[in-house]
Each structure stands twice: as structure tokens, then as C-alpha cells.
Amino acid sequence: MSVKQAVREQYQATVNLAQGGNIHIPPEGWIRTVRKALGMSGAQLARRMGVTRARIAQAERAELNGGITLKSMQATAEAMGCRFVYAFEPPDDIENVVIAQARKKARAIVGVAGRHMAMEDQTVSDRRTEREVSRLMRELMYEMPLDFWQDK
Structure with missing residues (x-):
């Protein structure tokens, strides 16, 4: 070989x-879904990230339409105490x-x-x-x- x-x-x-990981994007997207699962408001997440509440709403929309960057997803995941995972299945x-x-x-x-x-x-x-x-x-x-x- x-x-x-x-x-x-x-x-x-x-x-x-x-x-075979069966990874499916939740209908509301990962950011909103995880944020809600944590009981965290958009304003609370914004404070943790040092951005405005409007920026969180914008990120949640951008995730749904495919316009969010991987860097933004990673930063958001970390602010929620999560690890961002990116993969091809x-x-x-x-x-x-x-x-x-x-x-x-x-x-x-x-x-x-x-x-x-x-x-x-x-x-x-x-x-x-x-x-x-x-x-x-x-x-x-x-x-x-x-x-x-x-x-x-």
C-alpha cells in the first residue's frame, strides 16, 4: 500500500x-433552539457575546437562510457553553x-x-x-x- x-x-x-449521524437542523435553527433550550433570552445571549439583541436576531435569521459564517456560529455556540461542530455527512x-x-x-x-x-x-x-x-x-x-x- x-x-x-x-x-x-x-x-x-x-x-x-x-x-449516519442523523444530524438534522431544527426548524428554528440551532442558535434559537439551543438558546431556548437553555432558557436564555436573546438579550442575555447578546450580553454574553458583547453584541446587541438585534445582532442575535440577525444571526438567527442568517442561520436559517444560510448566510451566517462558521466563525459566527462558533462564537455563538461558545457563548452558550456549547461546542460548534461542522461536518459533511x-x-x-x-x-x-x-x-x-x-x-x-x-x-x-x-x-x-x-x-x-x-x-x-x-x-x-x-x-x-x-x-x-x-x-x-x-x-x-x-x-x-x-x-x-x-x-x-
Whole structure:
């Protein structure tokens, strides 16, 4: 195993920790929800942060429309005695995301070759085609060429 592959596997393990976390944003957003759960008013949070009550209301609105910065979220969480967590949650084990991309890319490459061979009346069996897709998929995953994530 190459150093590059070992490093990639370490990153994959880190990302997999977030998978399946069932993290859902509350309808009122995290700031307002946590603030209310703590029994803290907007004015009290504003005092703890050294800002105005209007700034807290603005932050709560900005969170809901996606306009708040990560720095603001972290500062607000800390002012409420919380830890701010930021993550990407993959739909599946991250290695399966890589496998799916490699399979997609391999099928596309083999498909082009198959069409050229068919024009020359040299078609191959479905079984042989699938073997070639599997072989190419493993090769693509190992080498991770620069165009790996390009779909065309």
C-alpha cells in the first residue's frame, strides 16, 4: 500500500465517523433552539457575546437562510457553553462513494470501447465486459487519476 493510499484511508475513516449521524437542523435553527433550550433570552445571549439583541436576531435569521459564517456560529455556540461542530455527512460509507465513482467511470470507458468494437463487428460477451469493468474499476481506485471525479 502506498503512502498516498494510507493517507486516503485515514481520511476516509474520519469522514465515516460523520456518516449516519442523523444530524438534522431544527426548524428554528440551532442558535434559537439551543438558546431556548437553555432558557436564555436573546438579550442575555447578546450580553454574553458583547453584541446587541438585534445582532442575535440577525444571526438567527442568517442561520436559517444560510448566510451566517462558521466563525459566527462558533462564537455563538461558545457563548452558550456549547461546542460548534461542522461536518459533511456522506450518504454511505465514504469508500462506497469512491467505489461507485470508479464503477461509473469504468463503465463509461468500457462502454466507449464496446461501441467501437461493435462498429467493427467485434462485440464481446456481457460477462467479459463486466470482468473488464471490475478490473478497470480496481485500477482506477488504486491510481486515482486526475480526472477520476470528472464525469465526462
